[in-house]
Amino acid sequence: MDVDTGIDDALALVYLLSRPDVRIQAITCTAGNVGARQVALNNLALLELCGRQGIEVAIGAEVPLEIPLVTTEETHGPQGIGYAELPAPVQQISARHAVDVWVEEVRAHPGEITGLITGPLTNFALALRREPELPRLLKGLVIMGGSYYYQGNTTPTAEWNTSVDPHAAKEVFAAYRGLPEDKLPIVCALETTERIEMQPEHLRHLSEAAGAPEPELVLPEQPEGLRSRSGNPLVACLSDALRFYFEFHRLYDQGYVAHVHDAFAACVAAGRTPFTTRPATVDVETDSPLLIGTTVADFRGLWGLPPNARIVSDNNPEHCFDELISSIGALGRAVGARSPGT
Template structure:
């Protein structure tokens, strides 16, 4: 899993930890929502909160390939996890570089590892430079990123992860041209991830699923920054993070909701939520100041180039939230209450 943790990345990590059939081999960290080292600290602290110490967390690229780094603390909070406060992790960051983790683990486990990337594609692009056979060595790849004939969330046409490092995204999609269909990345773009709108009702249900005695109420009429009083430490952490995210969305006239882009991608990666895809040839604009980071999909073969992506074109938000709430709630229940 390659992340820029991030509120929705945090829920994605916790969700994967909640699935008994999933082995999280490693977490690699790139700069995006916050700096790469803060991403690693957030990820380590979440692992420890969930009782899963021992999973390797490695830092990778701290800047994009060719352009200056832009982070988004106004969206995710100064540490990247909203109002949540986690203790400093006891486990150290891995001495391995994220690129080494990608390459060495894929070589050691050919055809066994599914990659899930919920941040900018910088680490993976660098890994492809080191090992061009990665697309064949991996079992599959799921990417959260892009926006196809749909408004961007960073510029009018560009999605955040791609906008942070468009050159890396371009390299990744280029590397997948000509790959067999079952090896092409599944791309979860804004077109469908913005349908995964977390509402106050979902947080109330999460508290119930965790067995917390008190209702988890995150409501638009409450003061901004109100902290959770949940007896479940995991629910309290997620609630404090997501409240910040809901307040951000409301500030930009999107309603008191939180788009859980990365959590949907995690559910899709493990096959626990239904979705449909469509083959396309994807490219990324890197030269135009007006359109930098824009992802373009040729669904009709007009470029005469082979497909390099399977773009998610349909999903089921209700089922996805049922899955997230039941699974994360069960993990929270197993961790106990305070």
């Protein structure tokens, strides 16, 4: 996992930790939603909350390749996980740089590792400069990023992850040009990730699946910033994080909902939700002040260049939420059982 945790990155991490058939080899951190060090601390704290200490967490790029860093605390909260507050982690940040982790782990396990990137593509672009064979050495790659002939969520045409580091995204897509279709990255872009629209009833169902003694009610009529009183620490953490996200989406006239983009990408990487893709040649605008960060897909071969991506064209939100709720709910029961008084 390469992340910029982030509320929806946190949900994606918790989901993958809940899957008994998924092994997380390492977590690499890049600056994006918050600074890279805070991203790492968030990941370590979430691992400890879920009882999964021991997974390596490494810091990578702290700034984009060529442009100044922009973070988004107004979207994800001052620490990146909304209103949630977790104890300082005991486990230390890895001494390895994220680029070293990418290159060394994939070289050591050729054809075995699936990469999941839910933040800016900076770390992976730097890793590709070090080891251009990464696309062939990976089992697969899933990217959350971009928007294709669809309204952006950062500028009118640009999605957040790509807009943070468009030059990195351009390098990554260029590295995949000409590879066999089964080696091309699966790209989860806004046109399908915004369909994964979490609502208050999803959170209530999640708390029930986790065995919380009381229903978790996060409702639009409640005061902003209200904190969870759940006795289940995982439910309380996710509730406090997602309340912030609900309030942010409402502030921008999208309703009292939360687009959990990265959780969908995690379900795709785990092979646990149905989706379809379309091959395309993707490029990223890096020069125009008006359009920087815009992702463009040539689905018809008009550029005369081979495809370098498989863009998700359809998904099933109901199935995705059923998967998230049942799997995270089971982990929540385990976390609750370890916590006094639950």
